[in-house]
Amino acid sequence: xxxxxxxxxxxxxxxxxxxxxxxxxxxxxxxxxxxxxxxxxxxxxxxxxxxxxxxxxxxxxxxxxxxxxxxxxxxxxxxxxxxxxxxxxxxxxxxxxxxxxxxxxxxxxxxxxxxxxxxxxxxxxxxxxxxxxxxxxxxxxxxxxxxxxxxxxxxxxxxxxxxxxxxxxxxxxxxxxxxxxxxxxxxxxxxxxxxxxxxxxxxxxxxxxxxxxxxxxxxxxxxxxxxxxxxxxxxxxxxxxxxxxxxxxxxxxxxxxxxxxxxxxxxxxxxxxxxxxxxxxxxxxxxxxxxxxxxxxxxxxxxxxxxxx
Numbered sequence: 001x002x003x004x005x006x007x008x009x010x011x012x013x014x015x016x017x018x019x020x021x022x023x024x025x026x027x028x029x030x031x032x033x034x035x036x037x038x039x040x041x042x043x044x045x046x047x048x049x050x051x052x053x054x055x056x057x058x059x060x061x062x063x064x065x066x067x068x069x070x071x072x073x074x075x076x077x078x079x080x081x082x083x084x085x086x087x088x089x090x091x092x093x094x095x096x097x098x099x100x101x102x103x104x105x106x107x108x109x110x111x112x113x114x115x116x117x118x119x120x121x122x123x124x125x126x127x128x129x130x131x132x133x134x135x136x137x138x139x140x141x142x143x144x145x146x147x148x149x150x151x152x153x154x155x156x157x158x159x160x161x162x163x164x165x166x167x168x169x170x171x172x173x174x175x176x177x178x179x180x181x182x183x184x185x186x187x188x189x190x191x192x193x194x195x196x197x198x199x200x201x202x203x204x205x206x207x208x209x210x211x212x213x214x215x216x217x218x219x220x221x222x223x224x225x226x227x228x229x230x231x232x233x234x235x236x237x238x239x240x241x242x243x244x245x246x247x248x249x250x251x252x253x254x255x256x257x258x259x260x261x262x263x264x265x266x267x268x269x270x271x272x273x274x275x276x277x278x279x280x281x282x283x284x285x286x287x288x289x290x291x292x293x294x295x296x297x298x299x300x301x302x303x304x305x306x307x308x309x
Contacts, residue, residue, distance in 0.1 A: 052289070055282050063278035076279040077286075086284060088260055089268040090291075096177050096250075096264060097243035104184035105239050109232065112194035113224050117216065140252050143183055147253075170254050173261035180250055180262060197231045198224060233303055237296060244292050 059076050061069045080086050115123050146153045147169040158164040169179050205223050214222070225232075247266040250256065256263030265288050272281035 056286060059279050059282040059286055061279055063282065065276065065278075072279070076283040080280050080283045080287065083280075085260065085263075085268060086265075086287075089263055089265045092177070092260075092262060093244055093246070093264045093266075096181070096246060096262075097240065099177060100181050100184065100243040100246075101236070101239055103181055105236060107185055109194055109225075109228070112192075112198060113220055116195065116198050116224075139183070140249075143253065147179060170262075171258055173258050176254060176258065176262045180253060193231060193235065194228060197228050201227045229304075233300075236303075237299070240295060240299065241292055244288070244295070 060071060060073055062072050063069060149155055149166065149169060149171055152169070154169060155167060158167045168175055170176050201223065205227075206219055209219050209223060245266055246264050247270070250262045250264055251267055251270075254262045256267050265284065269281045269284050269288075272278075272284065
């Protein structure tokens with residue numbers, strides 16, 4: 001067979017048949033994909049699914065810090081299911097999550113859209129005021145003072161300005177969840193992400209809508225919100241997961257009080273761990289995981305990311 005000669009300036013790949021080159025490129029592409037996927041899969045298995053499996057096995061034992069561990073089956077799940085404080089903690093968590101999403105998730109979207117309608121100079125000042133970063137410790141101290149029932153700023157507004165009777169704020173079982181969420185309305189700042197998404201929408205969409213006679217709200221409903229749908233879906237997923245796992249803010253502000261009115265599931269889980277009830281705490285964590293997965297999967301099925309869907 002005669003040897004194939006290369007044309008001047010041609011590479012080896014160019015001289016090979018197209019089918020051979022395509023096979024090599026496909027194989028190289030597959031190797032590159034797995035080179036990126038394998039570290040992510042190993043990380044997910046090591047820090048995600050492996051701890052979950054270990055936690056499930058641990059909940060089936062009488063886990064203790066010292067001594068032998070024996071298999072107990074579903075006894076810890078039975079104890080947790082029958083514990084009235086668990087039901088109360090789940091009720092508080094679900095109410096907190098619902099209020100948090102309604103009050104602190106929808107408002108940043110609306111504010112971000114309205115900021116985009118302002119003049120650039122006004123918009124910049126509003127962004128500085130709204131997204132001013134504050135230390136978590138400093139904000140906790142500040143809000144503790146604001147909610148103080150004797151000399152707090154809100155108490156002064158309620159009694160001296162509005163003429164209302166003395167308010168309980170964080171010491172009232174009926175009000176505590178709302179006032180725990182209220183700072184998020186003023187200081188929670190995912191609006192920067194929404195504004196970045198709004199800036200990526202072509203201006204031609206709005207110009208075409210204005211030519212057709214669309215007003216502000218019509219443009220928001222038909223252009224801004226649909227184009228923001230992928231970001232909204234992602235942020236809402238994080239908001240659902242985060243609000244159902246809330247711990248630090250209620251712990252710092254109320255310690256679960258008054259009378260357990262602000263004790264979330266994770267806070268009660270922490271109490272079980274402090275009482276050395278490791279298997280019960282792990283069983284409670286499994287229950288919370290199942291709830292979060294069920295809500296998240298249902299939400300992802302019902303709400304589509306595609307803005308053109």
